[in-house]
Amino acid sequence: MAEIRINRVAKQFGKTHALQAIDLTIADREFMVLLGASGCGKTTLLRIVAGLETATAGQVHIGDRRVDQLPPKARGIAMVFQNYAVFPHLTVYENIAFGLRMAKLADSEIDKRVNRTAALMHIDPLLKRYSGQLSGGQRQRVAVSRALAMEPDVILMDEPLSNLDALLRMEMRAELKSVLAESNTTTIYVTHDQVEAMSMADRIAIMDQGHIVQCDVPVEIYRNPAAHFVGSFIGNPPMNFLKASRVDTGQWRVAGATLSGPGSDKNALDFAIRPEDITVGEGPLQAEVRLLEPLGSHTLLACRVDNTAFRVIVDSDTSVSIGDTLSLNPMADRVRWFDPDTQLAVPS
Amino acid sequence: MLGSGRAFRRPLPGRVSSHETALGHVHTRAPDSDAMNSRSLPYLLIAPALLFLAVFFLYPFSLVAWQAFSTDEGRLTTEHFADMVGYWKFNDTLRNTLWLAAIVVPIQLVLSLLMATMVSKMQRGRDMVLYIWTIPLGISDLAAGLIWLAIFEQTGYLNSILHGLGLIEQPVAFLGYQSKLTLFVAIMLAEVWRATAIMLVILVAGIGLIPKEYNEAAEVFGAGPWQRFRRVTFPLLKPSLQTALILRVILAFEVFAVVIALSGTQFPVLMGAVYERQFVLRDTSVAAAYAMLILAISIAFTLLVLWWLRVPKEARI
Numbered sequence: 001m002a003e004i005r006i007n008r009v010a011k012q013f014g015k016t017h018a019l020q021a022i023d024l025t026i027a028d029r030e031f032m033v034l035l036g037a038s039g040c041g042k043t044t045l046l047r048i049v050a051g052l053e054t055a056t057a058g059q060v061h062i063g064d065r066r067v068d069q070l071p072p073k074a075r076g077i078a079m080v081f082q083n084y085a086v087f088p089h090l091t092v093y094e095n096i097a098f099g100l101r102m103a104k105l106a107d108s109e110i111d112k113r114v115n116r117t118a119a120l121m122h123i124d125p126l127l128k129r130y131s132g133q134l135s136g137g138q139r140q141r142v143a144v145s146r147a148l149a150m151e152p153d154v155i156l157m158d159e160p161l162s163n164l165d166a167l168l169r170m171e172m173r174a175e176l177k178s179v180l181a182e183s184n185t186t187t188i189y190v191t192h193d194q195v196e197a198m199s200m201a202d203r204i205a206i207m208d209q210g211h212i213v214q215c216d217v218p219v220e221i222y223r224n225p226a227a228h229f230v231g232s233f234i235g236n237p238p239m240n241f242l243k244a245s246r247v248d249t250g251q252w253r254v255a256g257a258t259l260s261g262p263g264s265d266k267n268a269l270d271f272a273i274r275p276e277d278i279t280v281g282e283g284p285l286q287a288e289v290r291l292l293e294p295l296g297s298h299t300l301l302a303c304r305v306d307n308t309a310f311r312v313i314v315d316s317d318t319s320v321s322i323g324d325t326l327s328l329n330p331m332a333d334r335v336r337w338f339d340p341d342t343q344l345a346v347p348s
Numbered sequence: 349m350l351g352s353g354r355a356f357r358r359p360l361p362g363r364v365s366s367h368e369t370a371l372g373h374v375h376t377r378a379p380d381s382d383a384m385n386s387r388s389l390p391y392l393l394i395a396p397a398l399l400f401l402a403v404f405f406l407y408p409f410s411l412v413a414w415q416a417f418s419t420d421e422g423r424l425t426t427e428h429f430a431d432m433v434g435y436w437k438f439n440d441t442l443r444n445t446l447w448l449a450a451i452v453v454p455i456q457l458v459l460s461l462l463m464a465t466m467v468s469k470m471q472r473g474r475d476m477v478l479y480i481w482t483i484p485l486g487i488s489d490l491a492a493g494l495i496w497l498a499i500f501e502q503t504g505y506l507n508s509i510l511h512g513l514g515l516i517e518q519p520v521a522f523l524g525y526q527s528k529l530t531l532f533v534a535i536m537l538a539e540v541w542r543a544t545a546i547m548l549v550i551l552v553a554g555i556g557l558i559p560k561e562y563n564e565a566a567e568v569f570g571a572g573p574w575q576r577f578r579r580v581t582f583p584l585l586k587p588s589l590q591t592a593l594i595l596r597v598i599l600a601f602e603v604f605a606v607v608i609a610l611s612g613t614q615f616p617v618l619m620g621a622v623y624e625r626q627f628v629l630r631d632t633s634v635a636a637a638y639a640m641l642i643l644a645i646s647i648a649f650t651l652l653v654l655w656w657l658r659v660p661k662e663a664r665i
């Protein structure tokens with residue numbers, strides 16, 4: 001059992017508040033992705049769980065032990081570093097064996113585990129090589145093998161794929177996911193790549209400026225963003241937002257049209273809709289097409305609605321040209337509303 | 349030296365031929381001649397330095413070497429070496445020099461490694477500590493010897509303090525000819541104090557070059573402070589260690605002014621013997637033989653250090 005519980009963890013570097021009262025529970029064997037823009041505190045949180053950084057406040061539990069006062073090696077974790085940190089002076093074999101030797105396992109056991117994890121990551125022909133003789137992708141596999149060989153309760157990964165080219169990244173994504181699923185470990189995986197997050201995670205924790213804004217399964221994050229930030233961060237292209245003002249209870253004026261929405265007594269809300277949740281034809285919103293991006297499977301239209309940038313995804317067969325005015329119909333059950341003051345979602 | 353001499357000659361024909369190619373086949377062979385040019389360029393650029401070295405170092409050096417191996421009539425001979433080895437103080441001289449190096453250098457190695465790891469771990473005041481530790485570097489070795497003389501001599505600080513504390517009745521002759529051991533210890537201390545910083549500076553720079561992630565990875569994978577040093581920092585520091593040790597070992601065999609200041613001639617060392625032969629006994633040939641011996645020892649230990657701290661080519665960062 002290796003549930004990770006992070007309670008009110010905060011971290012300050014001088015005057016910088018890198019993390020502010022983080023609460024997060026990661027279930028046993030769960031694959032949790034920390035997703036957020038660069039500088040939002042993902043690495044800091046991961047390093048606090050690893051024990052490479054000390055929290056200013058708060059507690060970390062792994063399983064039923066409180067670990068925030070323990071050194072990294074006593075926490076039952078293994079880590080894959082962003083730049084791999086594969087030791088250049090050791091062979092691949094010795095790199096994978098490093099932690100096992102530190103744990104004073106018998107040579108036969110070490111040999112068994114090194115060979116097994118190397119085979120799992122398809123680097124068994126490279127065992128005698130040095131890190132300098134490997135490609136980035138191979139080095140990455142060594143780093144993962146080294147972590148897996150420890151058979152740890154928890155594996156921590158800090159942007160492990162960010163230094164690989166796009167094709168290799170896609171391949172490794174699938175491979176890592178299946179290997180980790182079989183290894184029975186709890187995983188915290190840091191990335192700034194939302195595709196990586198969506199495709200690998202059991203749950204995603206979205207971070208922004210030292211806070212966790214939302215933590216949920218990928219589909220929920222995508223469909224029901226808990227905050228304006230999540231909607232504008234997730235999705236490529238992200239959600240469209242328009243200003244809405246109250247006409248009557250449950251009636252809102254959006255870009256000159258009246259739409260039904262939440263029965264809130266606020267005077268203004270933000271209306272939000274994803275680009276693919278809009279049909280073109282009869283509809284309340286008038287959009288002027290500014291740009292066409294045919295992407296093969298679909299076409300992306302960059303429009304303006306109510307003097308605001310507004311993107312629409314249409315079928316590639318749709319005939320539109322720049323300068324056209326379209327009538328857009330947002331799918332009613334996909335429309336979301338946010339409070340402009342708190343930035344939080346308002347249930348409709 | 350021989351190697352660089354050859355490197356000096358090799359580029360010249362290469363340069364000429366590339367020039368000809370460039371002139372003769374400008375259109376067809378242009379990329380080729382470019383490659384030739386860029387290959388010979390580095391040699392061209394270091395040629396002046398090599399020339400300087402040849403005129404002001406290799407030439408005088410060969411004169412000294414010739415002197416050590418030849419008679420006045422110009423015959424080859426080993427008699428100067430026989431003279432050197434047969435001298436009654438020779439065994440003492442050689443033994444003193446080797447012992448001093450054998451004890452001082454390891455102490456300095458350990459000290460400078462300790463100090464360098466400490467400095468590298470410091471968050472604040474790091475530069476300040478480094479400056480203070482490197483002050484002895486700015487002092488000449490004779491001055492350093494004199495400072496330690498002021499401490500250890502019969503009317504020196506140490507005697508004053510011990511007397512002031514009532515530990516001794518009479519001043520002790522720490523540097524007298526009867527007290528070989530304290531003399532040795534005093535010279536050792538002065539050498540350690542004077543020349544550890546040169547290694548420290550090189551090692552601090554070397555440690556700074558090792559990415560922090562390697563140590564963190566070692567920590568996560570269960571290595572304690574000692575294991576991290578032994579299995580990560582030390583192996584990755586080998587290139588810097590090589591430089592520091594070679595520099596230090598060579599200087600250790602050339603120890604001179606500190607010894608003279610503290611002991612006069614009571615603690616004979618090789619460099620002192622060179623001085624004595626050249627300027628006191630006016631026996632240039634034997635002085636040259638001593639110089640050759642020091643060179644041979646330095647080369648031998650340099651090779652030893654290179655072998656001990658070798659890193660396989662594929663295992664370098």
Ligand SMILES: Nc1ncnc2c1ncn2[C@@H]1O[C@H](COP(=O)(O)OP(=O)(O)O)[C@@H](O)[C@H]1O
Pocket residue numbers: 013016017018036037038039040041042043044045
């Ligand atoms: N060692 C440090 N000293 C000072 N500030 C730091 C340190 N590490 C991180 N920070 C700051 O903390 C914030 C979060 O950094 P980090 O956790 O590395 O972000 P991320 O991994 O999400 O890009 C940033 O503003 C960064 O500048």
Ligand SMILES: [Mg+2]
Pocket residue numbers: 039042043044
């Ligand atoms: Mg980071």
